[in-house]
Amino acid sequence: MHNVFLSLGSNLGDREKYLFEAVKEISKIPDVSIIKVSNIYETEPVGYLEQEKFLNTALKLHTELEPLELLEHLQKVENMLKRTREIRWGPRTIDIDILMIDDLRIDLEELEIPHPRMFERAFVLIPLMELIEREDSFIDKIKNCINNCTDKNGVVLYKKAEEVFCSLLPTCFF
Numbered sequence: 808m809h810n811v812f813l814s815l816g817s818n819l820g821d822r823e824k825y826l827f828e829a830v831k832e833i834s835k836i837p838d839v840s841i842i843k844v845s846n847i848y849e850t851e852p853v854g855y856l857e858q859e860k861f862l863n864t865a866l867k868l869h870t871e872l873e874p875l876e877l878l879e880h881l882q883k884v885e886n887m888l889k890r891t892r893e894i895r896w897g898p899r900t901i902d903i904d905i906l907m908i909d910d911l912r913i914d915l916e917e918l919e920i921p922h923p924r925m926f927e928r929a930f931v932l933i934p935l936m937e938l939i940e941r942e943d944s945f946i947d948k949i950k951n952c953i954n955n956c957t958d959k960n961g962v963v964l965y966k967k968a969e970e971v972f973c974s975l976l977p978t979c980f981f
Protein backbone atom coordinates (compact mmCIF):
# COMPACT_ATOMS: atom_id res chain seq x y z
CA MET A 808 0.00 0.00 0.00
CA HIS A 809 1.33 3.44 -0.94
CA ASN A 810 0.73 6.69 0.91
CA VAL A 811 0.28 9.41 -1.74
CA PHE A 812 -0.21 13.20 -1.66
CA LEU A 813 -1.72 15.09 -4.60
CA SER A 814 -2.10 18.79 -5.42
CA LEU A 815 -5.13 19.94 -7.45
CA GLY A 816 -5.61 23.35 -9.07
CA SER A 817 -8.12 25.07 -11.36
CA ASN A 818 -8.37 28.59 -12.78
CA LEU A 819 -10.70 28.22 -15.78
CA GLY A 820 -14.50 28.12 -15.80
CA ASP A 821 -16.31 26.91 -12.67
CA ARG A 822 -13.16 26.30 -10.63
CA GLU A 823 -14.91 24.82 -7.60
CA LYS A 824 -16.90 22.42 -9.79
CA TYR A 825 -13.70 21.20 -11.50
CA LEU A 826 -12.09 20.48 -8.13
CA PHE A 827 -15.25 18.69 -6.97
CA GLU A 828 -15.47 16.59 -10.16
CA ALA A 829 -11.76 15.76 -9.97
CA VAL A 830 -12.07 14.51 -6.38
CA LYS A 831 -15.19 12.54 -7.37
CA GLU A 832 -13.40 10.86 -10.29
CA ILE A 833 -10.28 10.15 -8.19
CA SER A 834 -12.50 8.46 -5.58
CA LYS A 835 -13.73 6.08 -8.32
CA ILE A 836 -10.25 4.89 -9.39
CA PRO A 837 -9.95 1.18 -8.54
CA ASP A 838 -7.63 0.42 -5.60
CA VAL A 839 -7.54 4.08 -4.53
CA SER A 840 -8.99 5.32 -1.22
CA ILE A 841 -9.16 8.99 -0.38
CA ILE A 842 -7.96 9.40 3.20
CA LYS A 843 -8.19 13.16 3.62
CA VAL A 844 -8.88 16.33 1.65
CA SER A 845 -7.62 19.80 2.57
CA ASN A 846 -9.58 23.04 2.62
CA ILE A 847 -9.73 24.99 -0.66
CA TYR A 848 -7.53 28.07 -1.06
CA GLU A 849 -7.74 30.90 -3.58
CA THR A 850 -4.22 31.56 -4.79
CA GLU A 851 -2.35 34.10 -6.89
CA PRO A 852 -0.99 32.55 -10.10
CA VAL A 853 2.64 31.51 -10.03
CA GLY A 854 4.72 31.25 -13.20
CA TYR A 855 2.59 32.85 -15.91
CA LEU A 856 1.13 35.85 -14.04
CA GLU A 857 -1.37 37.22 -16.63
CA GLN A 858 -4.14 34.81 -15.68
CA GLU A 859 -7.00 34.41 -13.20
CA LYS A 860 -6.51 33.30 -9.62
CA PHE A 861 -6.48 29.57 -8.95
CA LEU A 862 -8.39 27.43 -6.50
CA ASN A 863 -6.06 24.85 -4.97
CA THR A 864 -6.57 21.87 -2.69
CA ALA A 865 -4.57 18.77 -1.67
CA LEU A 866 -5.50 15.11 -1.20
CA LYS A 867 -4.05 12.21 0.73
CA LEU A 868 -4.65 8.76 -0.82
CA HIS A 869 -3.89 5.17 -0.10
CA THR A 870 -3.42 2.99 -3.15
CA GLU A 871 -2.29 -0.43 -4.25
CA LEU A 872 -1.46 0.99 -7.69
CA GLU A 873 2.14 1.45 -8.74
CA PRO A 874 3.24 5.07 -9.39
CA LEU A 875 2.96 4.97 -13.20
CA GLU A 876 -0.41 3.20 -13.02
CA LEU A 877 -1.68 5.92 -10.70
CA LEU A 878 -0.28 8.62 -13.01
CA GLU A 879 -2.12 7.06 -15.95
CA HIS A 880 -5.43 7.09 -14.07
CA LEU A 881 -4.94 10.72 -12.97
CA GLN A 882 -4.15 11.78 -16.53
CA LYS A 883 -7.42 10.15 -17.63
CA VAL A 884 -9.25 12.23 -15.02
CA GLU A 885 -7.54 15.40 -16.31
CA ASN A 886 -8.49 14.52 -19.89
CA MET A 887 -12.07 13.73 -18.90
CA LEU A 888 -12.40 17.17 -17.33
CA LYS A 889 -11.34 18.71 -20.67
CA ARG A 890 -8.13 20.14 -19.43
CA THR A 891 -6.70 22.61 -21.95
CA ARG A 892 -3.07 23.58 -21.82
CA GLU A 893 -2.32 25.95 -24.66
CA ILE A 894 0.18 28.04 -22.68
CA ARG A 895 2.80 26.04 -20.70
CA TRP A 896 2.17 27.69 -17.32
CA GLY A 897 -1.20 29.10 -18.41
CA PRO A 898 -4.87 28.68 -17.46
CA ARG A 899 -6.27 25.20 -16.98
CA THR A 900 -9.60 23.64 -15.99
CA ILE A 901 -7.81 21.13 -13.79
CA ASP A 902 -4.27 20.25 -12.90
CA ILE A 903 -3.50 17.15 -10.82
CA ASP A 904 0.07 16.71 -9.63
CA ILE A 905 1.48 13.80 -7.66
CA LEU A 906 3.59 15.41 -4.92
CA MET A 907 4.92 12.51 -2.85
CA ILE A 908 4.60 8.72 -2.74
CA ASP A 909 5.85 7.23 0.56
CA ASP A 910 9.56 8.10 0.80
CA LEU A 911 10.11 7.26 -2.86
CA ARG A 912 12.34 9.18 -5.20
CA ILE A 913 11.41 8.70 -8.85
CA ASP A 914 13.31 10.36 -11.65
CA LEU A 915 11.55 9.46 -14.90
CA GLU A 916 10.75 11.75 -17.81
CA GLU A 917 7.01 11.32 -17.16
CA LEU A 918 7.13 11.38 -13.36
CA GLU A 919 9.42 13.06 -10.84
CA ILE A 920 8.77 12.35 -7.15
CA PRO A 921 8.90 14.36 -4.95
CA HIS A 922 7.38 16.89 -7.35
CA PRO A 923 10.34 19.04 -8.43
CA ARG A 924 8.77 22.44 -7.69
CA MET A 925 6.54 21.62 -4.69
CA PHE A 926 8.88 23.02 -2.04
CA GLU A 927 8.91 26.48 -3.67
CA ARG A 928 5.14 26.90 -3.89
CA ALA A 929 2.96 28.14 -1.05
CA PHE A 930 -0.17 27.18 -3.06
CA VAL A 931 0.99 23.54 -2.82
CA LEU A 932 2.51 23.51 0.68
CA ILE A 933 -0.20 25.31 2.67
CA PRO A 934 -3.01 22.86 1.69
CA LEU A 935 -0.57 19.93 1.93
CA MET A 936 0.44 20.84 5.50
CA GLU A 937 -3.17 20.23 6.62
CA LEU A 938 -2.79 16.56 5.63
CA ILE A 939 0.66 15.84 7.00
CA GLU A 940 1.08 13.76 10.17
CA ARG A 941 4.01 14.04 12.56
CA GLU A 942 5.53 10.78 11.27
CA ASP A 943 5.36 11.72 7.58
CA SER A 944 8.68 12.23 5.84
CA PHE A 945 9.49 15.76 4.66
CA ILE A 946 7.40 17.34 7.47
CA ASP A 947 10.29 19.51 8.70
CA LYS A 948 11.22 20.50 5.17
CA ILE A 949 7.59 21.42 4.39
CA LYS A 950 7.33 23.55 7.56
CA ASN A 951 10.61 25.33 6.82
CA CYS A 952 9.64 25.98 3.24
CA ILE A 953 6.26 27.44 4.25
CA ASN A 954 8.08 29.77 6.65
CA ASN A 955 10.42 30.85 3.86
CA CYS A 956 7.89 31.04 0.98
CA THR A 957 7.63 34.61 -0.28
CA ASP A 958 4.25 33.98 -1.97
CA LYS A 959 2.26 32.79 1.07
CA ASN A 960 0.27 36.05 1.27
CA GLY A 961 -1.19 35.08 -2.10
CA VAL A 962 -2.81 31.97 -0.55
CA VAL A 963 -6.16 32.72 1.11
CA LEU A 964 -8.72 30.28 2.56
CA TYR A 965 -11.64 30.10 0.10
CA LYS A 966 -13.93 27.35 1.49
CA LYS A 967 -13.74 24.64 4.12
CA ALA A 968 -13.41 21.15 2.65
CA GLU A 969 -16.64 19.93 4.26
CA GLU A 970 -18.67 22.68 2.52
CA VAL A 971 -17.60 21.44 -0.90
CA PHE A 972 -16.77 17.73 -0.66
CA CYS A 973 -19.24 16.55 2.00
CA SER A 974 -21.36 14.58 -0.48
CA LEU A 975 -18.27 12.58 -1.54
CA LEU A 976 -16.52 11.75 1.69
CA PRO A 977 -17.41 10.81 5.27
CA THR A 978 -16.99 13.73 7.68
CA CYS A 979 -14.06 12.05 9.44
CA PHE A 980 -11.99 12.68 6.30
CA PHE A 981 -11.87 16.46 6.80
Ligand code: GSY
Nearest residue numbers: 816850851852853861896902930
Ligand atom coordinates in the same frame (compact mmCIF):
# COMPACT_ATOMS: atom_id res chain seq x y z
O1 GSY B 1 1.26 23.61 -11.13
C1 GSY B 1 -0.08 23.71 -11.05
C2 GSY B 1 -0.66 24.76 -11.95
N1 GSY B 1 -0.29 26.12 -11.54
C3 GSY B 1 -0.75 26.83 -10.50
C4 GSY B 1 -1.67 26.54 -9.46
O2 GSY B 1 -2.26 25.44 -9.35
N2 GSY B 1 -1.88 27.55 -8.56
C5 GSY B 1 -1.25 28.75 -8.62
N3 GSY B 1 -1.51 29.67 -7.73
N4 GSY B 1 -0.37 29.04 -9.62
C6 GSY B 1 -0.13 28.08 -10.54
N5 GSY B 1 0.70 28.13 -11.59
C7 GSY B 1 0.60 26.94 -12.17
S1 GSY B 1 1.48 26.49 -13.57
